[in-house]
Amino acid sequence: MFTDRVTSTTASRDAQTTPRDRWGRVRRGLDQLTTPLLPDDYLTLINPLWSSRELRGRVEKVVRETDDAATLVIRPGWGWTYDHRPGQYVGIGVQVDGKFHWRSYSVSSPPKRSGRTLAITVRAMPEGFLSDHLVNGLAPGTIVRLALPNGDFVLPDPPPARSLFLVGGSGITPVMSMLRTLDRRGTMGDVTLHYASTTPERMIFRDEIAALHAKHEALTVHEWFSDEQGIFDLARLDDLVPDWRRRETWACGPAPMLDAVEQHWRDADLDDRLHLERFSLQLKGDGGEGGLVTFQNTGREVEADGATTLLEAGEQAGVGMPYGCRVGICHTCTVTKISGTVRDLRNGDEFDQPNEQVQTCVTVPVGPCTLNV
Amino acid sequence: MAISDVQEYCHLTEADVEAIGRELDALRERVERSRGAKDAAYIRRVIRAQRWMAASARIGMIVAAPLDKRYRRPLQAASAVSLGLAKILENMEIGHNVMHGQWDWMNDPEIHSSTWEWDTGQPAEQWKHSHNYIHHQFTNVLGYDNDIGYGVLRMAREQRWTPANLGQPVYNALLATLFQWGVALHDLDLDAIRHGKKDPEEMRRQLAQIVRKGRHQLVKDYVLYPALTGPRWKETIRANVAANLMRNVWAYLIIFCGHFPDGALHFTEDELEDETRAEWYLRQILGTANFEGGPLLHLMSGNLGYQIEHHLFPDLVSNRYAEIAPEVRALCEKYELPYTTGPLHRQYGQVLRTIHKLTLPNRMTKDDRPPTGEGVTIEQHQRVRHEDTHQRRTELGAWSRAAGRSRA
Amino acid sequence: MVARRGPQPGVTTASALFAWEGAPDGVPSRRLVTRCALARVCGACGRPLGHPIAFVGTSDEVARNAFHLPPLHDGCVDAVRALPAPVPLTVVRTAGFEFVRPGSGDADPLPRFVPNSLL
Numbered sequence: 001m002f003t004d005r006v007t008s009t010t011a012s013r014d015a016q017t018t019p020r021d022r023w024g025r026v027r028r029g030l031d032q033l034t035t036p037l038l039p040d041d042y043l044t045l046i047n048p049l050w051s052s053r054e055l056r057g058r059v060e061k062v063v064r065e066t067d068d069a070a071t072l073v074i075r076p077g078w079g080w081t082y083d084h085r086p087g088q089y090v091g092i093g094v095q096v097d098g099k100f101h102w103r104s105y106s107v108s109s110p111p112k113r114s115g116r117t118l119a120i121t122v123r124a125m126p127e128g129f130l131s132d133h134l135v136n137g138l139a140p141g142t143i144v145r146l147a148l149p150n151g152d153f154v155l156p157d158p159p160p161a162r163s164l165f166l167v168g169g170s171g172i173t174p175v176m177s178m179l180r181t182l183d184r185r186g187t188m189g190d191v192t193l194h195y196a197s198t199t200p201e202r203m204i205f206r207d208e209i210a211a212l213h214a215k216h217e218a219l220t221v222h223e224w225f226s227d228e229q230g231i232f233d234l235a236r237l238d239d240l241v242p243d244w245r246r247r248e249t250w251a252c253g254p255a256p257m258l259d260a261v262e263q264h265w266r267d268a269d270l271d272d273r274l275h276l277e278r279f280s281l282q283l284k285g286d287g288g289e290g291g292l293v294t295f296q297n298t299g300r301e302v303e304a305d306g307a308t309t310l311l312e313a314g315e316q317a318g319v320g321m322p323y324g325c326r327v328g329i330c331h332t333c334t335v336t337k338i339s340g341t342v343r344d345l346r347n348g349d350e351f352d353q354p355n356e357q358v359q360t361c362v363t364v365p366v367g368p369c370t371l372n373v
Numbered sequence: 374m375a376i377s378d379v380q381e382y383c384h385l386t387e388a389d390v391e392a393i394g395r396e397l398d399a400l401r402e403r404v405e406r407s408r409g410a411k412d413a414a415y416i417r418r419v420i421r422a423q424r425w426m427a428a429s430a431r432i433g434m435i436v437a438a439p440l441d442k443r444y445r446r447p448l449q450a451a452s453a454v455s456l457g458l459a460k461i462l463e464n465m466e467i468g469h470n471v472m473h474g475q476w477d478w479m480n481d482p483e484i485h486s487s488t489w490e491w492d493t494g495q496p497a498e499q500w501k502h503s504h505n506y507i508h509h510q511f512t513n514v515l516g517y518d519n520d521i522g523y524g525v526l527r528m529a530r531e532q533r534w535t536p537a538n539l540g541q542p543v544y545n546a547l548l549a550t551l552f553q554w555g556v557a558l559h560d561l562d563l564d565a566i567r568h569g570k571k572d573p574e575e576m577r578r579q580l581a582q583i584v585r586k587g588r589h590q591l592v593k594d595y596v597l598y599p600a601l602t603g604p605r606w607k608e609t610i611r612a613n614v615a616a617n618l619m620r621n622v623w624a625y626l627i628i629f630c631g632h633f634p635d636g637a638l639h640f641t642e643d644e645l646e647d648e649t650r651a652e653w654y655l656r657q658i659l660g661t662a663n664f665e666g667g668p669l670l671h672l673m674s675g676n677l678g679y680q681i682e683h684h685l686f687p688d689l690v691s692n693r694y695a696e697i698a699p700e701v702r703a704l705c706e707k708y709e710l711p712y713t714t715g716p717l718h719r720q721y722g723q724v725l726r727t728i729h730k731l732t733l734p735n736r737m738t739k740d741d742r743p744p745t746g747e748g749v750t751i752e753q754h755q756r757v758r759h760e761d762t763h764q765r766r767t768e769l770g771a772w773s774r775a776a777g778r779s780r781a
Numbered sequence: 782m783v784a785r786r787g788p789q790p791g792v793t794t795a796s797a798l799f800a801w802e803g804a805p806d807g808v809p810s811r812r813l814v815t816r817c818a819l820a821r822v823c824g825a826c827g828r829p830l831g832h833p834i835a836f837v838g839t840s841d842e843v844a845r846n847a848f849h850l851p852p853l854h855d856g857c858v859d860a861v862r863a864l865p866a867p868v869p870l871t872v873v874r875t876a877g878f879e880f881v882r883p884g885s886g887d888a889d890p891l892p893r894f895v896p897n898s899l900l
Binding site for chain 2: 101
């Protein structure tokens with residue numbers, strides 16, 4: 001409401017008046033000339049970034065990091081505050097087929113007050129049409145919508161004396177923002193990075209991390225390639241990082257890895273020293289056995305393997321499946337499973353009761369099952 | 374002519390009505406499925422063009438002010454026309470359609486039925502009630518739909534004649550020139566007020582909201598922009614009056630051509646709640662009239678020249694009405710349903726004739742439409758169900774400035 | 782995450798819900814549901830809808846993407862979910878919806894809402 005806005009802006013106008021505030025006040029003063037629209041609605045005619053109604057950004061560069069990952073360098077428009085805390089994520093809204101789709105990605109650039117851009121690094125996920133669009137379909141110059149930084153997976157300032165980062169795959173992005181911050185501020189303490197990737201080629205920021213390692217003696221980097229070496233066993237942590245118990249730890253990566261880390265720290269009674277960021281699903285992990293999925297209302301059937309979620313299976317079969325976040329948060333994708341057993345990829349829980357509600361984006365079939373879609 | 378049983382009037386079997394319903398459903402589904410980037414680009418283009426027109430008109434008047442008369446006058450005239458066209462475009466193709474929710478699917482909070490506020494006297498909340506709900510749900514049903522004559526004109530023979538109707542030609546001219554304010558008062562329901570059926574507290578709240586929004590509109594057009602042109606303020610006021618007049622007369626014309634040409638029928642049905650989808654479609658077709666014209670005419674009239682298509686699918690994107698119109702027409706021909714259309718001047722000619730004819734009591738004039746039979750008289754205030762128009766308007770409040778949540 | 786507007790002011794008790802007025806059996810009034818749909822107001826508090834629009838429904842309604850309860854504010858969802866219901870209600874969010882009146886041959890005799898831009 002108009003009146004609400006006036007009050008809230010008056011309230012926020014407290015301590016100091018920056019030029020930005022003053023300019024904002026001028027714009028609000030011009031409201032009366034543009035009513036019922038806002039001055040920003042006209043200013044965007046000249047430059048699409050000149051509006052703080054909905055936060056906007058322009059994609060300046062798309063930097064390819066690996067075969068399937070890219071860094072988007074985005075120049076935010078008015079209303080953006082560059083003071084994100086290292087490790088936080090931002091929402092990005094992109095128009096695909098005329099409709100805005102929103103996802104959240106960790107900021108990989110360090111916060112700087114004077115900065116003009118922010119960077120997010122995205123890996124095209126097999127199940128994510130938007131991540132694929134961001135990596136492969138977004139041309140520089142595209143205007144995107146932004147949501148202000150958010151998230152508790154952050155590096156405190158000052159940083160702890162001893163820290164450990166456990167990273168799997170594209171989980172590097174928030175950690176990279178932290179490492180770059182430590183580098184920029186010259187506060188790189190005793191830091192160990194354990195970074196697992198399937199292959200060296202798929203390791204995002206590998207060169208930059210090597211350079212940081214060369215620059216800072218205090219930064220120890222362990223690379224782990226799971227295609228050759230297998231999944232990293234946390235029992236070996238005692239050998240690699242003997243003092244891990246005394247380190248503040250940040251872990252980010254695929255869900256099975258985080259589950260293992262969480263358990264390991266809990267067993268050591270050190271939960272309070274562990275920070276976790278769950279932002280994506282690794283669907284290749286511990287799947288179900290797979291099975292024939294029947295979609296009752298359309299009569300369609302599809303054979304799904306243990307790594308294919310019910311949602312993906314339905315989409316492959318051409319069934320109109322409801323979906324939302326695709327990572328098990330929003331429950332938009334929930335449907336009734338009439339019969340059969342499915343497994344929740346996040347925790348391995350099995351659902352075998354008839355007429356149960358299941359979240360199709362995070363469950364895989366264990367044998368044949370029938371859905372009411 | 375007013376119809377009490379739509380199906381009987383059309384000589385259609387129940388199966389026919391359902392078949393028509395299915396064909397229209399299929400049409401709708403087809404458009405919904407193909408709705409995408411092109412449509413989004415269309416509305417963004419229209420909005421950009423409209424804003425450029427409005428901005429250049431305002432700037433044009435300011436720039437013209439210090440110039441010599443030879444240059445000033447044409448520039449002012451061009452600016453007035455540009456502003457008038459911008460207002461027309463904003464009200465008709467953008468505001469009206471966005472507030473129907475036609476563009477909600479884009480998931481853009483800046484172009485969404487819940488946040489749009491338009492450049493006219495009526496607050497968006499009241500429009501969404503009086504137009505989206507009352508008019509589109511009770512289309513042309515006598516005693517329900519306040520769009521029949523806007524509470525000031527007698528538009529159907531079934532409405533009781535009073536000596537006050539002798540003034541209709543004058544009321545009509547006033548309504549056309551002041552249309553934006555007529556619309557602003559529309560949701561108050563003038564008939565109910567006249568008959569003492571309006572809750573005074575409700576009226577006070579609605580009026581307060583209208584005054585608050587109207588004040589912003591008036592201050593902008595008649596105080597601030599004239600002030601910016603300094604000594605030429607009188608000329609700016611004149612130009613802005615011209616722009617508003619242009620929009621008012623045009624909007625009035627288009628809206629009256631939607632439901633009052635001879636072929637558009639009125640209804641006296643009582644039970645609307647149990648109407649099936651197909652019956653509802655049928656009533657929309659019978660109660661509505663199109664007009665013919667080129668793409669520019671349709672754009673400037675908010676695609677309301679496809680009023681039949683709009684009434685069938687009020688929340689389907691307007692840029693697609695042209696594409697489905699031939700199919701709707703073919704469907705009507707197949708089932709021998711009237712598909713009322715004609716050139717704009719003929720449609721409006723019929724409207725004018727009706728307005729002037731109904732100035733007089735029924736016994737002195739002849740009906741231009743097929744005879745109804747009995748002399749039915751419907752009292753607006755007798756039939757209207759109080760709760761439909763006057764109940765709990767919690768949405769009224771401060772008029773919501775276009776998404777007033779600037780974060781700067 | 783997408784920035785969401787805060788909850789709308791207002792509704793605490795189930796009996797005060799806008800579209801349920803005068804409906805002792807806990808079923809919203811059909812007339813008011815239609816009004817919510819067309820005038821684009823919230824079924825719980827009666828104020829203009831926001832962005833996004835929320836619908837609540839059973840898993841069956843979610844699966845068919847067709848809802849019977851009126852559109853709601855995000856912040857009004859809990860008031861409706863607090864109503865006594867035989868099955869738990871799931872929330873979906875959408876930018877827009879289609880309002881579909883029932884056909885005479887439909888198995889479902891009630892008007893329904895079809896979200897067209899699920900979030």
